Amino acid sequence: MENIILVDWFAMSYRQKGITVHDVIKSLQFKEQYKDDIKFVQLSGRYMYRDRLSFGNIHIYYNNINQDEDYPMLEMTGQGCREFETFSSITFDDMFELAKDTKHYHITRLDVAYDDHDGIFDIRQIEKDYRARNWVSNSTKGRITVDISRAVDGISVMTGTKSSDMYMRIYDKAIERGYNDGRHWVRAELVLKQDRAVQFIKNVEPIGKKFRGVIHNYFRYVQPNKKDSNKRRWKMREYWEKFLDNSEKISVFTRKDIDYNLSRLNRYVLGQAGNSIDTYIKCVGLVRFLDDLIKRESRLNPKQRYLIEQSKLLIEQGKPVDDAIIEELSRNYKS
Numbered sequence: 615m616e617n618i619i620l621v622d623w624f625a626m627s628y629r630q631k632g633i634t635v636h637d638v639i640k641s642l643q644f645k646e647q648y649k650d651d652i653k654f655v656q657l658s659g660r661y662m663y664r665d666r667l668s669f670g671n672i673h674i675y676y677n678n679i680n681q682d683e684d685y686p687m688l689e690m691t692g693q694g695c696r697e698f699e700t701f702s703s704i705t706f707d708d709m710f711e712l713a714k715d716t717k718h719y720h721i722t723r724l725d726v727a728y729d730d731h732d733g734i735f736d737i738r739q740i741e742k743d744y745r746a747r748n749w750v751s752n753s754t755k756g757r758i759t760v761d762i763s764r765a766v767d768g769i770s771v772m773t774g775t776k777s778s779d780m781y782m783r784i785y786d787k788a789i790e791r792g793y794n795d796g797r798h799w800v801r802a803e804l805v806l807k808q809d810r811a812v813q814f815i816k817n818v819e820p821i822g823k824k825f826r827g828v829i830h831n832y833f834r835y836v837q838p839n840k841k842d843s844n845k846r847r848w849k850m851r852e853y854w855e856k857f858l859d860n861s862e863k864i865s866v867f868t869r870k871d872i873d874y875n876l877s878r879l880n881r882y883v884l885g886q887a888g889n890s891i892d893t894y895i896k897c898v899g900l901v902r903f904l905d906d907l908i909k910r911e912s913r914l915n916p917k918q919r920y921l922i923e924q925s926k927l928l929i930e931q932g933k934p935v936d937d938a939i940i941e942e943l944s945r946n947y948k949s
Contacts, residue, residue: 615731615799619822621695621706622803623725627687630718635667635674638686641712642672648701663687670697687722710815724811726825727803729787734857735800737769737786743835743851744771750846751833753778761789773833779810782833802857804829830858879940917944 628638644652654667654674662683663675671694678684690698699705713721741758743749753774761768768789774781788799804825806814817824836848850858883891895903924943925935933939 615729617728617730617732617734619726619728619825621725621821622692622727623690623723623805624695624698624706624709624721625687625689625723626709626713626719626721627683627685628718629685629720633686635676635686638674638688639667642688642698643703644701645703652701661687670694672697685720692725713812713815716812721811721815722807724806724814725803726806726814726821727801728825728857730800730802730857731798733798734853735784735802736853737771737784737800739853740771740784740835741769744773746838748838748848748851749773749833749835750848753781753832776805779807780832781805782829802829826858834858 628641639654652669654669657666657668657673658664659666659675659677661675662679664677664679665675667674667676671691673689673691673694674686675689676684676686695706713719744756744758751773755775756771756773757775759770759772761770768786770783770785772781772783783801783803783805785801785803786799787801788797791799793799806828814824814828819827835851835854836845837851839848842848891903898906921940921943925940928935928939
């Protein structure tokens with residue numbers, strides 16, 4: 615079998631007002647010749663949703679118990695992704711184009727996997743390197759699991775945690791599928807959630823290139839070097855270098871700006887910084903403190919300056935500046 619890179623999980627909510635589960639089904643654009651065979655059945659919900667319609671492993675959740683989050687959510691598991699590719703007239707590239715519209719769609723999870731059938735990955739060597747900490751990663755946590763059987767053990771090595779926005783797992787897919795005939799099938803799987811998934815799909819590079827690029831940026835197995843105490847300077851393991859195939863590093867991290875409101879500012883000024891401010895005033899007096907505050911070298915960022923300017927305008931117009939106003943201004947700010 616050929617080594618391939620594939621989408622192995624896709625979950626996205628549709629955030630348009632009034633959209634129904636039937637609108638979601640319509641958006642999947644199933645091929646005309648299969649329409650009579652595709653029948654969604656009613657099942658119980660998950661993820662805070664009371665209800666679900668499912669066709670195979672393609673699920674549409676709806677009727678959320680939280681009224682503010684009551685938008686239908688599409689979820690395609692690994693097999694669901696294969697069913698979508700088989701029965702739909704559109705591709706995942708088309709789904710990604712929808713997900714780029716973050717105002718009307720909210721992608722919650724995207725798994726991209728590399729299936730090795732050629733022997734690039736030796737899962738036992740990977741387990742050995744992981745236990746020996748012969749790796750470099752932004753994440754400091756991970757897990758090794760071993761499924762014991764009479765024939766052969768199924769090994770899985772995960773970097774990161776399932777609660778994080780991104781983690782990677784390498785495991786013996788052949789054993790997971792129950793193949794005990796000696797075939798080689800090891801999967802390297804990258805799990806991206808929320809903004810990490812959005813940044814991944816917004817990158818214009820081909821999926822294989824950005825898949826390897828993201829992994830290269832966040833994780834690598836390395837060859838121990840006793841002459842150098844800095845592990846980040848160690849040379850990559852040959853098998854990892856072969857897998858990355860000279861890829862450039864790609865980041866899917868987006869700097870998050872602060873959402874301001876008066877309560878948050880109050881907690882910081884009077885809470886975290888309150889004792890320092892109080893001490894300074896008692897040492898030099900209130901007049902000196904206010905004078906120093908005004909004359910200090912300004913370190914306000916553009917967003918802070920924007921909030922001050924907008925607040926002044928509202929006050930001049932005789933309008934109240936309360937918690938809700940500051941929070942709304944903060945959300946609407948465009949850099």
